[in-house]
Amino acid sequence: MKQYDVIVVGGGHAGVEAALAAGRMGAATALVTFRKDDLGVMSCNPAFGGLGKGHLVREIDALDGAMGRASDYAAIQYRLLNRSKGPAVQGPRVQADRARYRAAIQKIVANAPLVDVVEAEVTALAITGDTVRGVQINGEVMLHARAVVLTTGTFLGGKVFIGDKSFPAGRMGNAASTILAQQLRGMGLPMGRLKTGTPPRLRRGSIDWESLEQQPGDDIPEYMSFLTDRTIAPQVSCAITHTNSQTHDIVRANLDRSAMYGGHIEGVGPRYCPSIEDKISRFADKDSHQVFLEPEGLDDDIVYPNGISTSLPAEVQEAYVRTIRGLERAEITQPGYAIEYDYIDPRALDLSLQLMALKGFFLAGQINGTTGYEEAGAQGLVAGLNAARHAAGEEPVRFSRSDSYIGVMIDDLTARGVTEPYRMFTSRAEYRLSLRADNADQRLTPLGIAWGCVGPQRRHVFQSKLEALLSAKALLQSQTFTPAQLQAAGHRVSEDGTRRNGLELLGLSGFGFDVLETLHAPFADISDEIKDQLTKEMVYAAYLRRQESQIAALRSDEARAIPSELDYSQISGLSRELATKLSMARPKTMAQAARIDGMTPAALVLLLARLQKQEKRARA
Amino acid sequence: MDTIFALASARGKSGVAVIRISGPRAHVVARAMAGNLPPLREAGLRMLRDGVGERLDSALVLCFAQGASFTGEDVTELMVHGSLATVTAIEHCLAQDHALRLAQPGEFTRRALDNGMMDLTQVEALSDLLEAETESQRRQALRVLDGAIGKVVAEWRAHLVKAAALVETAIDFVEEDVGNFDDMILQELRAVQAGLQSEMAGQRARERVQTGFEVALIGPVNAGKSSLLNALAGREAAITSDIAGTTRDVLEVRMDVGGYAVTFLDTAGLRDAPEQVEAIGIARGKARAAQADLRIILQPANDISDLPELGANDILVRSKADLGPVSQGAISAVTGQGLDWLLDEIIARLSALTARDGVTVRQRHAQSMQQAEAGLTDAIDKICQGDYIAELVAADIRTAMTALDSLIGVVDVEDVLGDIFSNFCIGK
Numbered sequence A: 001m002k003q004y005d006v007i008v009v010g011g012g013h014a015g016v017e018a019a020l021a022a023g024r025m026g027a028a029t030a031l032v033t034f035r036k037d038d039l040g041v042m043s044c045n046p047a048f049g050g051l052g053k054g055h056l057v058r059e060i061d062a063l064d065g066a067m068g069r070a071s072d073y074a075a076i077q078y079r080l081l082n083r084s085k086g087p088a089v090q091g092p093r094v095q096a097d098r099a100r101y102r103a104a105i106q107k108i109v110a111n112a113p114l115v116d117v118v119e120a121e122v123t124a125l126a127i128t129g130d131t132v133r134g135v136q137i138n139g140e141v142m143l144h145a146r147a148v149v150l151t152t153g154t155f156l157g158g159k160v161f162i163g164d165k166s167f168p169a170g171r172m173g174n175a176a177s178t179i180l181a182q183q184l185r186g187m188g189l190p191m192g193r194l195k196t197g198t199p200p201r202l203r204r205g206s207i208d209w210e211s212l213e214q215q216p217g218d219d220i221p222e223y224m225s226f227l228t229d230r231t232i233a234p235q236v237s238c239a240i241t242h243t244n245s246q247t248h249d250i251v252r253a254n255l256d257r258s259a260m261y262g263g264h265i266e267g268v269g270p271r272y273c274p275s276i277e278d279k280i281s282r283f284a285d286k287d288s289h290q291v292f293l294e295p296e297g298l299d300d301d302i303v304y305p306n307g308i309s310t311s312l313p314a315e316v317q318e319a320y321v322r323t324i325r326g327l328e329r330a331e332i333t334q335p336g337y338a339i340e341y342d343y344i345d346p347r348a349l350d351l352s353l354q355l356m357a358l359k360g361f362f363l364a365g366q367i368n369g370t371t372g373y374e375e376a377g378a379q380g381l382v383a384g385l386n387a388a389r390h391a392a393g394e395e396p397v398r399f400s401r402s403d404s405y406i407g408v409m410i411d412d413l414t415a416r417g418v419t420e421p422y423r424m425f426t427s428r429a430e431y432r433l434s435l436r437a438d439n440a441d442q443r444l445t446p447l448g449i450a451w452g453c454v455g456p457q458r459r460h461v462f463q464s465k466l467e468a469l470l471s472a473k474a475l476l477q478s479q480t481f482t483p484a485q486l487q488a489a490g491h492r493v494s495e496d497g498t499r500r501n502g503l504e505l506l507g508l509s510g511f512g513f514d515v516l517e518t519l520h521a522p523f524a525d526i527s528d529e530i531k532d533q534l535t536k537e538m539v540y541a542a543y544l545r546r547q548e549s550q551i552a553a554l555r556s557d558e559a560r561a562i563p564s565e566l567d568y569s570q571i572s573g574l575s576r577e578l579a580t581k582l583s584m585a586r587p588k589t590m591a592q593a594a595r596i597d598g599m600t601p602a603a604l605v606l607l608l609a610r611l612q613k614q615e616k617r618a619r620a
Numbered sequence B: 001m002d003t004i005f006a007l008a009s010a011r012g013k014s015g016v017a018v019i020r021i022s023g024p025r026a027h028v029v030a031r032a033m034a035g036n037l038p039p040l041r042e043a044g045l046r047m048l049r050d051g052v053g054e055r056l057d058s059a060l061v062l063c064f065a066q067g068a069s070f071t072g073e074d075v076t077e078l079m080v081h082g083s084l085a086t087v088t089a090i091e092h093c094l095a096q097d098h099a100l101r102l103a104q105p106g107e108f109t110r111r112a113l114d115n116g117m118m119d120l121t122q123v124e125a126l127s128d129l130l131e132a133e134t135e136s137q138r139r140q141a142l143r144v145l146d147g148a149i150g151k152v153v154a155e156w157r158a159h160l161v162k163a164a165a166l167v168e169t170a171i172d173f174v175e176e177d178v179g180n181f182d183d184m185i186l187q188e189l190r191a192v193q194a195g196l197q198s199e200m201a202g203q204r205a206r207e208r209v210q211t212g213f214e215v216a217l218i219g220p221v222n223a224g225k226s227s228l229l230n231a232l233a234g235r236e237a238a239i240t241s242d243i244a245g246t247t248r249d250v251l252e253v254r255m256d257v258g259g260y261a262v263t264f265l266d267t268a269g270l271r272d273a274p275e276q277v278e279a280i281g282i283a284r285g286k287a288r289a290a291q292a293d294l295r296i297i298l299q300p301a302n303d304i305s306d307l308p309e310l311g312a313n314d315i316l317v318r319s320k321a322d323l324g325p326v327s328q329g330a331i332s333a334v335t336g337q338g339l340d341w342l343l344d345e346i347i348a349r350l351s352a353l354t355a356r357d358g359v360t361v362r363q364r365h366a367q368s369m370q371q372a373e374a375g376l377t378d379a380i381d382k383i384c385q386g387d388y389i390a391e392l393v394a395a396d397i398r399t400a401m402t403a404l405d406s407l408i409g410v411v412d413v414e415d416v417l418g419d420i421f422s423n424f425c426i427g428k
């Protein structure tokens, strides 16, 4: 019998980041998963990053996680989304080669000295009282640990649907986790069902590529990891095609045979990732939808048609696919399907992703109602960090809505729960102007260094970047210019008599580094990377100043925790209705309480007064 | 949760006094006093008795249930005989119950606010209504109390959610070839901008309805301003004398003019080369007059100099009509000639000022609207210049939304995403 600090159940994106993070923190960690081959498997589309998601990858990377480096190793096409918009809403994205991604992840895990990979099914949790003690594997052996992280993804009670056929599975070709699902359901946790779908896969050689519009990658790639400085794999193009009225006719005629529409599935699916059935019935006036043909790898014979996920019977899938230009002779290697699975209402979790009702038990990934590799990986990282700290008897680490997309996601999940699979968007982050993909390292790496989850290589790279940034800023600030000087040099500035330094000028329109260098030649010595970073920062300078006080207020509200056992009915002056709402929502902080629907300033004051009274009593 | 009670009518001798009880025990204590309670929302005559069965008063008892009362809690109202002794006896009896306590000032309304029975603007309107002295104040407060501001802001909010959704769609769903929405975004933003501007244009007048309009009397020394003011007030409010410069600073007289609360300002006379102290008074008077809602400019009928130039809110009056022949605007504080005409003219001007449609009243409302409008103007300017930074437009719209938040509830990002998903086919 072996004693671990942390056991991570599930080798998906959440599980891998959790185990690696726990290992980096110095915890003896077991990663238990059905098959060793699970590590680095992409269940759905062959891509990482995008809007909001690219931000998450950068944040995982800033804390020394694996996803950024592995996706750079696997990247066969780089595209920065929203290149024409401002830096805060640009999202790096890559098309990833499946085999290369898996190889990269497996190598990183193999090189993690404190992480053991155990190939087994976890069949039960070992619990004493309100504390988790470990897990049982394959119905017999016990593994003990101080903390357990559960990341079972779509496997918990998973059920696959194709047309009117359905069978238990964790994803196509993998067994579901049914025994564990039964134990969890018996624990009285708030649980529900969600669903998601995937498109049919096509054989590459059966597609008429010549007839299709190509979509190449960016000329200058934006890497996923702060540590990557060159393109590793050969680069390829994707292709774009469209559905047409013939496609729609076939789908419409067979709607009643779709698992989603035939009423076989009770789970709720995501609105932003609708199946082709959904698109055609909800947006009947659109007679065409885009389809991206994404190669699954350099040597892979399979293509992922992004945009036509479905749960229609296999023969209907073939019929509609072949109406699409370029796919007239397409061969389906695996039909599209829908999957329905159990999730646990994340409002049952605290901000460290620990289940409030069971000490030492952490949840991460799709089991918390999210969707996507990046969302899963980011939660895995948080759960892994906190599981390791829990095992070491340390306080959990916290993320704020104002320091990261990770903070936004965890706060959203634990405060609001989910009504559909949750995915990240930049619009979820109210302070997105300061939460940029390009400054994720400056926001989080210092925290990671303090927590002990950042290795020496990254620490070194980060510290030299920071020094370069600071000295560039100092250089810019050391030179000031009067409006008269600037006008004499042919630049338009307001005649207000104030001297402006180089950094301030960068915030004005018309003053890029190209102009600054003509004003003071040594500015040219600043490296391109640093120039780029400073320019991005100054785009928002005026707006960021305005948000400073809001952010400070939010941080202080976030810092004020509300004990989970607080009895709201005992707060005198608080209305019965709000007391009921608060007891249902169980906000974890004042900041969460403030966002509850119908909350009034007066009620917040009452709540605050109560917390202060309790704190005083506790101190006395 | 405490149950609270208080005398809801004025303290002192009166025909009827109303005692309001609100909270979980409001019905329980009333039943103990009255024996049994009439059906909800129906008044019933009951003999109230104290704990030992002693008769307190015969009273009308009226009960409201939680969720359907002023405070949102269980409420009982006792209408008793309005003597000091009766009220004191009943209050004493209620205070015997340990779960009951005397309400603090405004506490019933606070509870109504907390329980979502009223929004902030309605609470303000309630206090305005309770303070109302004139007919126009009463009508205006009643409209806001009815939730008029909430309704207007909810409409603006819907436009802003729509605009924000369009901007966010262009940011978060670039890959979906959803198209360009600039015209649609501008349309939504301009609708709110126009609404805000028209609200703001009338807000000052509506605020004046509440706080009182200012009408300044101006004119040269000895033009008869003080006499006119006295004639209007029908009493000796200002010291009148024929020695130039008697009215040193600004003298205020407040009255009800045709249902409007009006403060007349009698300013120091205009005169060249005055002495030091008087100069200050004149300057002060000028400043006040410039800010007044209306200005009555007096020029004596026997003054043959050029007539002054008039602004939109100026009324020319030829005073001392008894001293010389003039056709238009002739008044005489001595004979009373023209006074009715002047009052009608003032009422007509004030009702023109308040004729604009609109619901916002207070300075607080105006500030929120100004902030919102500034945000929208920034957003609209950026879009019109083309090639704009979308997330900054989004930030501007968010500024406008938060500004309106202070008037109504909270704009939530889920609203924005919900709008996106219901209107666009998003998802590869």
Ligand SMILES: Cc1cc2nc3c(=O)[nH]c(=O)nc-3n(C[C@H](O)[C@H](O)[C@H](O)COP(=O)(O)OP(=O)(O)OC[C@H]3O[C@@H](n4cnc5c(N)ncnc54)[C@H](O)[C@@H]3O)c2cc1C
Residues within 6 Å of the ligand: A009, A010, A011, A012, A013, A014, A015, A032, A033, A034, A035, A038, A039, A042, A043, A044, A045, A120, A121, A122, A123, A151, A152, A153, A154, A155, A156, A170, A171, A172, A176, A177, A180, A196, A197, A198, A273, A337, A338, A339, A364, A365, A366, A367, A370, A371, A372, A373, A376, A377
């Ligand atoms: C059909 C389908 C469609 C999808 N569509 C999309 C999409 O359109 N967009 C999108 O963003 N994402 C989509 N995804 C979701 C994406 O794959 C997941 O969000 C992400 O992989 C979740 O990561 P995870 O780590 O939480 O779980 P997973 O990647 O599912 O990994 C779970 C791991 O746990 C292991 N495991 C489970 N139970 C046990 C047990 N009892 N004992 C041992 N090991 C166990 C499994 O072997 C597996 O390795 C889809 C997934 C599927 C299956």
